[in-house]
Amino acid sequence: MAETKARAEKAFDRLVWDFGAKYPKAVDILVKDRVVLLSFYDFPAEHWIHIRTTHPVESSFATIRHRTSRIQKCVSRNTWLGLVFPLALTAQKSWRKLRGFNRLPDVVKGIRFQDGIAVSDQPGETEEEQQKVAA
Secondary structure (H helix, E strand, O other), X not given: OOOOHHHHHHHHHHHHHHHOOOOHHHHHHHHHOHHHHOHHHHOOHHHHHHHOOOOHHXXXXXXXXXXXXXXXXXXXXXXXXXXXXXXXXXXXOOOOOOOOHHHHHHHHHOOOEEOOEEOOOOOOOOHHHXXXXXX
């Protein structure tokens, strides 16, 4: 993973150049979704690992789905809940804790981020001060 969006753009261009001839359909799909694929650079760096997760809901409930699809006798609601609730409690132990939750109010307020660091529109603020706020 690139440290900045500019480096990611360069790496993306290189990928298109290297694999465009071999895999044109796949590269076309990536090019079409380029903005979305690189949009996580516009959020706090602490959130990047969570944003890049491919399907958080599916992966969270994979254990439950795996167990319940094998059991055919879960016909009543109470039986179902009796099985699913303990499985969810067990699965919860391995879930990744949310990093950077204290940055969520900044995201909601609409503060802009560039390469994971908050961008201030105030002229007097230096990059060093912005990094202190981001830390």
